[in-house]
Each structure stands twice: as structure tokens, then as C-alpha cells.
Amino acid sequence: MTNSFTNCLSAEWIKKRRSFSSWLVVVGACFIPLILTIMFLVYPKQILDLHHSGQFWRILQLRSWETMSIILLPMGIVLAVSLITQIEFKNNMWKQLHTAPVPFSSIYFSKLVLILLMLAQLFVLFNIATYVSVWIPALLNRDVPFPLYAINGTDVLKENGAYFIASLPLISLQFAISLQFKNFLVPIGAGLVLVVGGIIAHSWKYVYMLPPAYTALHFGEASGSTKHTDHNLTLWALGYFVVFVIIGYLLYVNRKEKG
Amino acid sequence: MYCVHTTALSHRFSASQQVLKEIELAVPTGSIYGFLGPNGAGKTTTLRLLLGLIKKQQGEILLFDQPLHLHRLQLLRQTGSMIEVPSLYGHLTAKENLLIWQKLYQCPKPHIAEALQIVGLADTGNKRVRQFSLGMKQRLSIATAILHQPALLILDEPTNGLDPYGIIEMRDLLKTLNTQHGITIVISSHLLAEIEKLVTHTGIISAGRIVFQGTLNELVSRQQSESQMILQTANNTEAAQIVKTFVSDVVINAQHISMPLLSKEKIAALHRALVQHKIDVYEMNAIKKELETIFMELINQTKHD
Numbered sequence: 001m002t003n004s005f006t007n008c009l010s011a012e013w014i015k016k017r018r019s020f021s022s023w024l025v026v027v028g029a030c031f032i033p034l035i036l037t038i039m040f041l042v043y044p045k046q047i048l049d050l051h052h053s054g055q056f057w058r059i060l061q062l063r064s065w066e067t068m069s070i071i072l073l074p075m076g077i078v079l080a081v082s083l084i085t086q087i088e089f090k091n092n093m094w095k096q097l098h099t100a101p102v103p104f105s106s107i108y109f110s111k112l113v114l115i116l117l118m119l120a121q122l123f124v125l126f127n128i129a130t131y132v133s134v135w136i137p138a139l140l141n142r143d144v145p146f147p148l149y150a151i152n153g154t155d156v157l158k159e160n161g162a163y164f165i166a167s168l169p170l171i172s173l174q175f176a177i178s179l180q181f182k183n184f185l186v187p188i189g190a191g192l193v194l195v196v197g198g199i200i201a202h203s204w205k206y207v208y209m210l211p212p213a214y215t216a217l218h219f220g221e222a223s224g225s226t227k228h229t230d231h232n233l234t235l236w237a238l239g240y241f242v243v244f245v246i247i248g249y250l251l252y253v254n255r256k257e258k259g
Numbered sequence: 260m261y262c263v264h265t266t267a268l269s270h271r272f273s274a275s276q277q278v279l280k281e282i283e284l285a286v287p288t289g290s291i292y293g294f295l296g297p298n299g300a301g302k303t304t305t306l307r308l309l310l311g312l313i314k315k316q317q318g319e320i321l322l323f324d325q326p327l328h329l330h331r332l333q334l335l336r337q338t339g340s341m342i343e344v345p346s347l348y349g350h351l352t353a354k355e356n357l358l359i360w361q362k363l364y365q366c367p368k369p370h371i372a373e374a375l376q377i378v379g380l381a382d383t384g385n386k387r388v389r390q391f392s393l394g395m396k397q398r399l400s401i402a403t404a405i406l407h408q409p410a411l412l413i414l415d416e417p418t419n420g421l422d423p424y425g426i427i428e429m430r431d432l433l434k435t436l437n438t439q440h441g442i443t444i445v446i447s448s449h450l451l452a453e454i455e456k457l458v459t460h461t462g463i464i465s466a467g468r469i470v471f472q473g474t475l476n477e478l479v480s481r482q483q484s485e486s487q488m489i490l491q492t493a494n495n496t497e498a499a500q501i502v503k504t505f506v507s508d509v510v511i512n513a514q515h516i517s518m519p520l521l522s523k524e525k526i527a528a529l530h531r532a533l534v535q536h537k538i539d540v541y542e543m544n545a546i547k548k549e550l551e552t553i554f555m556e557l558i559n560q561t562k563h564d
């Protein structure tokens with residue numbers, strides 16, 4: 001099982017080459033940092049304020065995660081996860097994949113792990129790009145000082161970890177949905193409805209039960225702008241993740257026609 | 260010994276339509292088995308069942324004498340397949356496509372270059388498969404199917420979309436795989452003529468039922484037995500008496516006498532006898548049935564059931 005799992009995972013890794021979803025990771029990671037860079041270059045006051053705040057990295061992190069957590073990350077997850085499964089549908093591959101001598105569980109979990117690896121990739125790139133976004137203005141504009149403050153590594157890891165866990169329920173839900181539909185528009189449509197629903201319900205008192213809103217909720221907690229702190233989001237997220245992964249798997253293996 | 264053996268295999272996608280009716284497929288090990296039938300007869304459905312792509316509902320499927328549902332992974336390891344349209348990753352190169360299957364089948368890496376060589380795609384380099392012609396895609400699909408050197412190859416209309424030259428090439432390739440590597444091949448087609456020169460055995464399916472199964476020779480002798488001979492003479496009544504000494508199944512019409520096709524020796528003897536009795540022979544004609552006609556008749560019988 002572990003053996004066939006790693007075989008499947010390395011096969012998945014090859015399939016990802018030059019695929020649209022792998023570009024999405026790069027574009028998604030650089031988009032906001034790029035906007036920040038441009039903004040800092042055009043309005044140096046913005047970055048100078050950051051320097052005067054005394055909490056340079058913390059506030060920068062909040063600023064870069066803001067749009068990311070509320071819109072871009074959930075939308076990106078919907079799109080990337082659907083694209084990954086679409087690779088098999090679009091190329092008529094399921095029938096070939098399902099005649100390979102590997103258990104269905106290996107196929108399912110290797111795809112899921114690939115998606116999680118891509119999410120991790122996205123986060124790493126996003127952090128690097130955010131870091132670069134404040135160096136470029138300092139290099140180009142002599143009025144902007146270099147950000148030579150110490151970075152609290154634990155804090156960065158903790159925040160990234162929290163966003164990662166907050167992303168899990170939406171990923172597993174989107175994965176389960178997109179494995180079921182050959183027509184790309186169905187999972188994309190369903191995913192967008194979920195994400196938009198999560199945004200609309202942002203100030204609803206039961207919003208902590210809506211997985212697509214979790215990254216935004218975590219941002220709210222981290223920035224102190226909303227307080228849903230009486231619910232343990234991490235536990236909810238992990239709980240949903242486990243449930244969606246199991247449901248998704250059962251739907252997948254019980255498909256009557258495997259290609 | 261049978262490489263593929265199904266018994267009483269039935270299938271329905273919906274309650275109203277039974278697509279397969281008690282299919283009994285027997286593919287001898289080492290044979291090239293032509294699986295023939297018109298559109299919608301159930302070829303693809305049968306082959307998908309053999310590969311475990313659709314859930315078996317009724318009957319038994321044995322590959323290499325072992326039940327498929329009990330040994331799925333082990334049996335798939337020895338099987339290569341191509342079902343309907345080519346399955347390939349369009350955004351990858353030919354080599355990258357095969358690399359994926361090399362990982363999944365855990366076969367040695369040099370197999371990739373060998374397989375590409377065999378199907379004549381050794382130098383497509385960095386070209387994406389999306390940009391391949393249909394024939395190239397078909398060939399890459401074959402390379403995928405033979406990459407892990409299977410003992411059984413299941414091909415659903417592999418010549419679909421190939422030009423006549425490509426069809427001949429494919430036929431030669433399959434023959435080589437069969438004779439030199441001992442691979443048993445099941446190949447489906449609409450046209451008997453297309454695979455007649457390739458196969459050793461055939462199964463004909465029509466409307467979900469097997470209407471003929473046996474060696475190609477058996478089909479040919481069926482052709483012989485159903486062919487007719489026509490004789491026209493100056494005196495048909497007298498001639499018919501002579502014919503009856505050779506064959507019992509004689510019909511006298513206004514114009515001519517018809518009888519089953521006789522062997523060459525008997526034809527010569529009949530001719531001599533007619534000459535001896537001084538009966539003038541105007542016409543002696545064999546109306547041979549085309550193999551294709553036999554095929555069409557077998558199919559039509561079931562259609563009118």
C-alpha cells in the first residue's frame with residue numbers, strides 16, 4: 001500500500017508538469033506581493049508607515065494575508081483542485097488509470113496529497129514573495145529603509161499553519177465534488193457558490209460552521225477585527241476535513257463506472 | 260487453456276435495456292482474437308468489464324484462469340489495454356506519458372525507449388502529445404499498453420482513424436507482438452475485412468449476444484458450406500438426375516439447377532459425367548459467399564429475433 005502510494009504520488013507529480021494548476025500556484029503566490037510592491041513604489045508613505053509602526057513584519061503579514069485569506073485563497077483552491085481532477089477527465093484518462101495495478105485508495109490519496117503539497121508550495125512562495133515585496137522598494141527608493149527587523153519565525157510558521165489547516169475543509173470538499181463530475185463547470189460552479197456563500201455569511205453567528213469561510217475567519221481572529229474565538233476553528237476544520245475525505249473516498253470507490 | 264474466459268456474463272446499464280446477454284467469451288492463450296460486431300453491439304462494454312472498469316453484475320470473468328474480482332491488481336499487472344479513444348496526457352510529451360505508467364507498473368526505465376521504438380515514436384522529442392496526429396496518438400496508446408510487457412493485450416478498435424497504411428502497420432505490429440513475444444491479443448472491430456488477415460480466432464457479437472465463436476477456419480468452412488453452385492444445361496431434368504448422384508441437396512428451377520458448392524474434384528467428375536451423357540452445358544458457376552456476407556447474416560439473424 002505505501003509502496004503503491006509513493007508510485008502514484010510520483011506519477012501525479014509528473015502529471016502536474018506544465019499543467020495549468022501548477023502555474024496557478026506561482027501566479028497565486030506572487031499576485032498580492034506584486035501589488036504590494038507596486039503600491040509601496042508608488043506610495044512610499046505606505047511602507048514608511050509600516051516602518052514606523054514598530055511591528056513591521058506582523059502588520060505586513062496581516063496586509064498580505066487579508067485579500068488572500070478572504071477571496072484569493074478560497075477561489076484558488078476551488079480552481080486548482082478542479083483543474084487537478086480535470087486532467088483525468090479531459091484526457092479520458094480514468095479508464096487507463098483504473099486499469100493500472102494500483103489500489104483505488106492509492107490513486108485517491110496520492111491526488112489529495114499532491115494538492116496539499118501544492119498548497120504548501122503556494123504558502124512557501126507566498127511568504128518569500130511577501131518578503132521580497134518590501135525589499136524591492138528599499139532597493140529602488142533611497143528614502144525607504146531596509147527592513148532589517150528580526151523575523152519571529154515561530155509566529156510566521158504558526159500563522160501559515162493556521163491558514164493551512166483552515167484551508168483543509170474546502171480542499172477536501174472541493175476534491176470530493178470535482179471527482180464526481182466530468183463537466184468542469186459543475187465543480188467550479190459549486191465551489192464558487194460555496195466561497196461566495198462563505199463571504200456573504202461572514203457576520204452570521206453560525207459562520208463558524210461554514211468551511212469555505214475558515215481562512216477569512218482566521219484572518220479576522222488574527223487581525224482582531226472579528227471575534228469568533230469561543231469556537232475552536234482548528235478543531236472544526238480538522239473534523240470537517242476528516243469527514244469530507246471519507247465521504248469523498250466512499251463516493252469515489254463506489255462509482256459504478258470507473259472509466 | 261484460455262487466457263480470457265467469461266461465462267454467462269450479462270450486463271445492463273438501466274432496467275429497460277439489457278446490453279449483454281450471457282456472453283461466453285473463450286480466448287485461447289497465444290491467440291489473436293477478433294471481437295467483431297456492429298455499432299452498439301456491446302464490444303466496448305464487454306472489454307470494460309474484462310478490465311474491471313464497470314462493476315460486474317452477473318456471470319464470471321476469468322483472466323489467466325483466475326477470477327478478476329478476487330485478483331484484480333495481480334491480473335491487471337499482466338494486462339495492457341486501450342479502450343476506445345486514446346487516453347493520453349495532452350500537456351506532456353510522449354516520454355513523460357510513458358514515465359507515468361513506468362512508475363505505476365514499476366517496470367524498468369529502459370522499457371520506455373523500447374516501447375517508443377517499437378511503435379515508431381522514438382524521435383518526437385519535446386513535442387506535446389496534444390499536437391500529435393491521431394495516428395501518432397493511437398501508436399502512443401499502444402506503447403502505453405505494451406510498456407510493462409503484458410501477457411494479454413486488450414484493444415478496442417485500435418485502428419480507428421488510421422489510414423490504410425497505418426492499419427497495415429498496426430496489423431504487422433500486433434502480429435509481431437503475438438508471434439515474437441507470445442502476447443495474447445483481443446482486438447475489437449466493426450469490420451471483418453479489417454482484421455481477417457490478422458486474427459486466429461473470432462467471436463461475433465450482435466445485440467449483446469455471441470452469435471459465432473471459433474477459429475477463423477471454422478468461419479471459412481461455414482462460408483464454404485453456405486456457398487452455392489449453379490448449373491444450366493440443354494436438358495436440366497436429365498442433368499439433375501446426374502447431379503443427384505453427386506449431391507442430394509439439389510433444387511431445379513425454370514432456368515437452372517442449384518446445389519451446394521462442390522469440391523474441385525467433384526466438379527470435374529460432374530462435368531465429365533454430363534459430357535458422357537451428351538448434355539450440353541451452358542453455364543456452371545460457383546456463387547461464393549463473401550466472408551463479410553456470412554458475418555452480416557449472422558448479425559442480421561439476431562437483429563430480427
Ligand SMILES: Nc1ncnc2c1ncn2[C@@H]1O[C@H](COP(=O)(O)OP(=O)(O)OP(=O)(O)O)[C@@H](O)[C@H]1O
Binds near residue numbers: 257272296297303304
Ligand atoms: N455508460 C453507459 N450508459 C448507458 N448505456 C450505455 C453505456 N455505455 C454503453 N451503453 C449502451 O450499451 C450498448 C452497447 O454499447 P457498446 O459501447 O458496448 O457498443 P460497441 O459494440 O462498443 O459499439 P461501437 O462499435 O459503436 O463502439 C449501446 O446500446 C449503448 O447505448
Ligand SMILES: [Mg+2]
Binds near residue numbers: 303
Ligand atoms: Mg465500442
